[in-house]
Amino acid sequence: MTIEELVAAARNGSTRAAGRLLSLVESTRRDEVLAVVGNHPVRVIGITGPPGAGKSTTIAMLVSAYRGQGKRVAVLAVDPSSPYSGGALLGDRIRMAAHINDSDVLIRSVATRGHLGGLAEGVPAAIHVLAALRYDVILIETVGVGQSEIEIAAVADPAVVVLNPGAGDAIQAAKAGLLEVADIVAINKADRDGADQTVRDLHAETDAPILKIVAARNEGIAELIEAIDVHLRADSPERRAARARAQVLSLAQSALRAHPGLDGLAAEVAEGRLDVYAATKSLLNDAGLAAEIR
Numbered sequence: 001m002t003i004e005e006l007v008a009a010a011r012n013g014s015t016r017a018a019g020r021l022l023s024l025v026e027s028t029r030r031d032e033v034l035a036v037v038g039n040h041p042v043r044v045i046g047i048t049g050p051p052g053a054g055k056s057t058t059i060a061m062l063v064s065a066y067r068g069q070g071k072r073v074a075v076l077a078v079d080p081s082s083p084y085s086g087g088a089l090l091g092d093r094i095r096m097a098a099h100i101n102d103s104d105v106l107i108r109s110v111a112t113r114g115h116l117g118g119l120a121e122g123v124p125a126a127i128h129v130l131a132a133l134r135y136d137v138i139l140i141e142t143v144g145v146g147q148s149e150i151e152i153a154a155v156a157d158p159a160v161v162v163l164n165p166g167a168g169d170a171i172q173a174a175k176a177g178l179l180e181v182a183d184i185v186a187i188n189k190a191d192r193d194g195a196d197q198t199v200r201d202l203h204a205e206t207d208a209p210i211l212k213i214v215a216a217r218n219e220g221i222a223e224l225i226e227a228i229d230v231h232l233r234a235d236s237p238e239r240r241a242a243r244a245r246a247q248v249l250s251l252a253q254s255a256l257r258a259h260p261g262l263d264g265l266a267a268e269v270a271e272g273r274l275d276v277y278a279a280t281k282s283l284l285n286d287a288g289l290a291a292e293i294r
Contacts, residue, residue: 003029003036010133013103018133022108025125034125037132044127045228046156048142048178053162054188057215058224059139063099065221071136073099074106076126078142106135124155154246158183158231160224163202166194179206184227187212190220261286 001009001017003024009017024033045062047055059075066073099105110123123140130138142152152159161182179185179202187198190212202210209227213220256262265283268274274282 003033007036007132015103015106018106018129019108021129021133022110022126025129026110026122030122030125034128037129039128040131042127042131042135042138043232044138044140044156046140046142046152046159047162048152048159048181049162050164050172050178053164054215055141055162058160058162058186058188058213058221059141060099061215061218061221062139062225063105064218065225066137067099067102067105072104072134074130074135074138075108076123076130076138076140077107077109078123078140106130127155153181153183154244158228160184160186160228161208162186162188163198164189165192165198179208182206182208183231184208184224185210186220186224188215190214191217256283256287259283259287 001020003021006017006021006024010021021033021037024030047059047062049055056077059077063073063075099107108126110126127138140152140156159181161178161184163185165187185202185206185208187195187202187210189195191214195212199210199212209231211220211224211227213224215221262283265274265279269276269279
């Protein structure tokens with residue numbers, strides 16, 4: 001099938017065609033697909049946080065709530081890549097299994113494939129495809145391993161950080177940079193001891209709205225959706241430009257990381273034959289990005 005035929009089939013409800021398009025935007029044919037699907041507005045909500053915080057359960061509840069509003073929902077679950085196959089390690093999301101047979105819900109597991117930060121390189125393109133396929137809401141779940149470079153804020157608005165009570169989550173989130181990208185903080189499993197103290201600790205670290213939820217019991221999800229809606233209404237051209245800038249810089253960094261001359265330059269620096277500033281300048285020049293390194 002041509003790309004145009006795949007788009008038509010996916011719009012008519014073919015999950016296989018939708019899956020094929022999403023695979024194509026992770027390949028060398030990405031530009032072909034993007035030229036066909038164009039640019040369409042869509043609501044993108046990011047969910048991030050440390051492992052075990054309950055991100056998948058929270059997303060499952062959000063999917064149910066948005067489906068209750070009659071919206072079509074797509075979930076992109078970004079997983080760490082296998083060092084051998086490049087495939088997604090986490091596979092199907094068991095907690096989202098209730099939505100698998102819903103034709104208006106698409107759940108896609110995406111491998112990071114070595115891309116820096118918490119998102120896969122193909123995620124921005126996948127968002128364009130899903131918007132063209134007339135999904136109303138896209139939920140993105142990040143790896144959530146406390147990586148130093150957090151990209152969720154570049155493609156999603158708002159970025160919701162899910163934490164648990166106690167266990168130092170508030171401090172660890174601050175150290176990992178999670179709170180810097182948090183538009184909303186959700187304290188999941190808020191029926192546990194220490195929830196109120198965690199909220200107090202977080203108020204000292206962030207000005208973002210902080211909500212208490214128990215995702216497994218669907219408690220606080222309606223309030224979380226209201227907070228998301230309030231945030232969306234407060235979006236501005238300046239914020240959208242900042243997100244676009246972050247996307248460009250992130251993908252540029254990934255392109256430099258894959259540059260064939262990088263390993264050689266790194267070896268020269270490691271052996272003391274070249275300083276890191278000269279190596280960086282050489283890398284940028286080789287990539288056609290002449291810049292002065294200070």
